[in-house]
Amino acid sequence: MDRATFFAIMGAFPTGVGIVTAMDEQNEPRGLTSNALCSVSATPPLxxxxxxxxxxxxxxxxxxKKFVVNYLSAGRGDxxxxxxxxxxxxxxxVSWRPASNGMPWLHTDTIAHAVCNISQELDAGDHLIFLAEVTDGSPPAPGTHPLMYFRRTYGTWHD
Ligand SMILES: Cc1cc2nc3c(=O)[nH]c(=O)nc-3n(C[C@H](O)[C@H](O)[C@H](O)COP(=O)(O)O)c2cc1C
Structure with missing residues (x-):
């Protein structure tokens, strides 16, 4: 199928927005925006x-071999x-501090974070899939709202 139609179909699925962070060989923080984030297993938590x-x-x-998924708060599209x-x-x-696995936690811009240890790297076309055990993290506090992404536009969740 053509690329534009593939993207249009994938974009029909609203998601939250995460920043996946890790420390590099020079101990500098690195990260990318991602919405290809998915819960896989409860026992163990993957x-x-x-x-x-x-x-x-x-x-x-x-x-x-570790990362943090930083789930962005509403209004953090920039x-x-x-x-x-x-x-x-x-x-x-950006304000950040080390999470419990030492990877960057963007604690002031997130509603939740997941602390992850990579268990497998799988080849998948032009991407890699990192399967990881979730060892720690913080859930959203009541009344907090996520940044969301739908049809290439940011928004939020209204109760
Ligand atoms: C909403 C949104 C979701 C994205 N999701 C992903 C993703 O799941 N995986 C990915 O590799 N890139 C994703 N990207 C693109 C990367 O953030 C982009 O390629 C970035 O430049 C990578 O940064 P880096 O090269 O410094 O790691 C997404 C971008 C946006 C705006």
């Missing part, structure tokens, strides 16, 4: 993320766009 083989964050994921860019220092004006 999730997956899909990462483009051209991603500059990929070496950090492979080096650390931050999502910045982490979807090829900007070399994406963390310059």
């Amino acid at each position: 999730m997956l993320v899909c990462v483009d083989k051209n991603s500059n964050t990929l070496p950090a994921l492979r080096h650390s 931050l999502a766009n910045m982490f979807a860019s090829k900007e070399p220092d994406k963390f310059q004006n």
Whole structure:
């Protein structure tokens, strides 16, 4: 099928927006915006993320074998766009601290985070699938709202 139709169909599925972060070999924080994030198993707790083989964050994921999924709060579309860019220092004006696995937690811009240890890397076309055990994290507090993505547009969830 043609690429535009594939993207249009995939874009019909509303998602939240995450920033997947890891530390690189120089101990510098790296990250990319992702909505290909999925819960996989409850026992053990597993999730997956899909990462483009051209991603500059990929070496950090492979080096650390860990990551954090930072689930963005409503209104953080600019931050999502910045982490979807090829900007070399994406963390310059972002507050973060190490999560329990040492990977960057964007604690002021997120409603939740998942702390992950990579268990498998699977080849999938122009992407890689990282299957990971979720070892820790924080759920959303009552009354908080997520950044959402639908048809290439950001929005939020209304109760
Ligand atoms: C809403 C949204 C969702 C995205 N989801 C993914 C994704 O799941 N996997 C991926 O590899 N890229 C995804 N991207 C594109 C990357 O964020 C983009 O290619 C980015 O430049 C990668 O940064 P890096 O090369 O510094 O790792 C998404 C972009 C946006 C705006």
